[in-house]
Amino acid sequence: MKINGYELNLSEEQLDEMLNDKLREIDLISPDFAGYRSLPETEKKVLPHLVKAARIMNDVSLEQDHPLNLSLKKGLEEAARTSSHAAKALRLFNSFNGVAGLNGLDPDPIEIFKGVKIYPGRNFYPADLSVEEFHKIIKKMLETGKVEEVRKILSARTMVRRFNDELKAVDYTEYFAKEFSAVANELEVAAHYTADEAFKDYLGWQAQALIQNNEDMDMLADKHWAVLQDSPLEFTIGRENYDDEMTPTICENPELKSMLDNLGIEVNSKDMLGIRVGIVNKKGTDLLLTFKDQMKHLARLMPYADRYAQNVAGGDELKQTMVDVDLVALTGDYAQCRGAITTAQNLPNDDKLSIKTGGGRRNVYHRQVRMSQDMDAVKKKLNALVAPELHRYYNPEADHIFVIGHENGHSLGPDSSFKNSLGLYKHTIEENKADVVSVAMMPEYVKAGIIDEKTLKEVYTTWIVRMFLKARPQLIQPHRVGDLIHFNYLLEHGAIRFNADSKLEIDFNKMPEVMNRILEETIAVQLSKSPEKAKSFIDKYSTWGDIHRYIAETLRKIGIKPYIEIRTYF
Numbered sequence: 001m002k003i004n005g006y007e008l009n010l011s012e013e014q015l016d017e018m019l020n021d022k023l024r025e026i027d028l029i030s031p032d033f034a035g036y037r038s039l040p041e042t043e044k045k046v047l048p049h050l051v052k053a054a055r056i057m058n059d060v061s062l063e064q065d066h067p068l069n070l071s072l073k074k075g076l077e078e079a080a081r082t083s084s085h086a087a088k089a090l091r092l093f094n095s096f097n098g099v100a101g102l103n104g105l106d107p108d109p110i111e112i113f114k115g116v117k118i119y120p121g122r123n124f125y126p127a128d129l130s131v132e133e134f135h136k137i138i139k140k141m142l143e144t145g146k147v148e149e150v151r152k153i154l155s156a157r158t159m160v161r162r163f164n165d166e167l168k169a170v171d172y173t174e175y176f177a178k179e180f181s182a183v184a185n186e187l188e189v190a191a192h193y194t195a196d197e198a199f200k201d202y203l204g205w206q207a208q209a210l211i212q213n214n215e216d217m218d219m220l221a222d223k224h225w226a227v228l229q230d231s232p233l234e235f236t237i238g239r240e241n242y243d244d245e246m247t248p249t250i251c252e253n254p255e256l257k258s259m260l261d262n263l264g265i266e267v268n269s270k271d272m273l274g275i276r277v278g279i280v281n282k283k284g285t286d287l288l289l290t291f292k293d294q295m296k297h298l299a300r301l302m303p304y305a306d307r308y309a310q311n312v313a314g315g316d317e318l319k320q321t322m323v324d325v326d327l328v329a330l331t332g333d334y335a336q337c338r339g340a341i342t343t344a345q346n347l348p349n350d351d352k353l354s355i356k357t358g359g360g361r362r363n364v365y366h367r368q369v370r371m372s373q374d375m376d377a378v379k380k381k382l383n384a385l386v387a388p389e390l391h392r393y394y395n396p397e398a399d400h401i402f403v404i405g406h407e408n409g410h411s412l413g414p415d416s417s418f419k420n421s422l423g424l425y426k427h428t429i430e431e432n433k434a435d436v437v438s439v440a441m442m443p444e445y446v447k448a449g450i451i452d453e454k455t456l457k458e459v460y461t462t463w464i465v466r467m468f469l470k471a472r473p474q475l476i477q478p479h480r481v482g483d484l485i486h487f488n489y490l491l492e493h494g495a496i497r498f499n500a501d502s503k504l505e506i507d508f509n510k511m512p513e514v515m516n517r518i519l520e521e522t523i524a525v526q527l528s529k530s531p532e533k534a535k536s537f538i539d540k541y542s543t544w545g546d547i548h549r550y551i552a553e554t555l556r557k558i559g560i561k562p563y564i565e566i567r568t569y570f
């Protein structure tokens with residue numbers, strides 16, 4: 001069957017198998033949800049406008065991700081009216097939120113259409129631009145004095161297109177002028193209705209930022225967003241840059257990198273946009289705030305703490321808000337479920353102007369995502385791979401506590417000038433660091449009386465079981481490569497082992513010491529500012545051997561569900 005001239009790459013039978021046996025559903029909240037019914041009438045009026053903004057932004061991300069996304073989605077929607085095959089392909093498309101994606105199991109992306117592949121530069125760059133040509137053009141443009149144009153090309157907020165034999169950058173506010181202005185309109189109306197002054201303020205700034213070609217406006221919007229702690233509604237424009245594999249290659253080219261450094265040009269990967277809408281959950285948020293109280297204390301305990309300024313250590317006020325959220329809508333980047341979906345997020349990232357100019361961060365936890373665990377699969381996994389005496393320590397709530405520590409961990413350690421110097425490896429090292437900070441600092445929460453000794457064992461066990469990998473991860477999956485690194489580190493240093501039955505055993509007494517060691521090594525890598533050191537650290541600890549293959553095969557036999565479908569009711 002053909003859509004706009006492109007043949008479907010998966011048969012209806014293959015799609016049936018994926019959608020019936022391998023798909024996990026995540027139900028977002030509906031109008032029946034108690035937290036919605038108890039919202040003030042003013043905020044109930046706000047919500048539909050935020051949801052509409054989210055839908056519009058989804059089209060922006062589709063365009064950023066692949067040049068054919070929008071037209072092929074439309075083609076699938078039309079064909080789906082009369083063809084069950086097309087309807088199923090459309091469900092998979094919506095699950096990836098694009099024409100293709102990794103499923104976390106297979107090494108290559110699953111492609112919905114024959115010959116329609118994902119490009120390293122996504123649609124941020126021309127499809128036919130190779131890394132070599134990209135570097136050649138940037139070098140030539142620098143040599144001919146086109147410094148400001150190169151600065152725009154390497155900015156996080158531009159689409160790059162060919163221009164004669166060079167490249168030119170189009171700011172998002174121009175390329176997406178129609179969509180951004182429609183989103184801004186919705187936000188203006190939402191700002192009009194809400195009775196929450198801080199939220200009203202933020203929405204006003206955010207609407208302005210969408211219609212002005214001015215990074216300072218993003219900075220101001222981000223700063224107003226990051227302080228939201230008590231507002232009943234949650235609205236975020238996510239701007240994360242993990243998808244762009246073209247821009248960061250510049251950091252691998254020492255000649256070009258030093259030319260750019262001398263001219264004071266930063267290399268920032270492109271932001272993939274998305275929107276999250278939700279209702280703040282009061283009880284869950286109160287738990288988060290008890291962890292927040294420990295951050296300054298933890299900052300002092302970080303390795304080499306005297307060698308860098310920590311985001312949380314300055315001044316009297318800790319610039320970090322955090323909320324637990326019941327989700328109403330996830331679109332754009334948030335809905336690109338390609339082997340995973342995020343359970344929490346701490347923004348803005350280090351490359352953003354608001355962080356560089358002293359703004360705070362806001363941490364949002366996704367309740368419906370974390371509550372959608374497949375407990376049958378967990379039981380099978382424990383029986384197959386974990387020593388029986390440890391089963392009682394597996395607890396999804398402990399996983400949530402680990403994630404709190406991970407998100408707080410992003411705010412601890414060396415600042416962005418160190419982290420960003422690691423080029424292609426920065427995300428892997430940073431995600432590894434956040435995991436390691438979380439687990440290494442967990443005994444401090446016990447000392448502070450926030451969790452007990454049993455919970456500590458639950459955090460260790462649940463975390464280690466979660467590190468079991470279904471497939472060898474790739475550099476584009478920084479969280480999974482991080483998992484492999486600490487899994488191997490724990491094995492090598494004797495904190496975990498696999499017994500004669502190939503079942504996991506944990507030496508709880510050894511955990512604190514081994515975790516402190518890996519934390520120290522990780523921070524040393526960030527302080528080195530050396531992509532080579534980062535690469536050799538990653539290479540050393542991300543080896544893949546018999547035990548990994550055994551675990552991956554066992555997990556595959558159990559039957560895991562790599563595809564994710566988000567169900568929205570607003």
Ligand SMILES: [Zn+2]
Nearest residue numbers: 406410431434
């Ligand atoms: Zn993280």
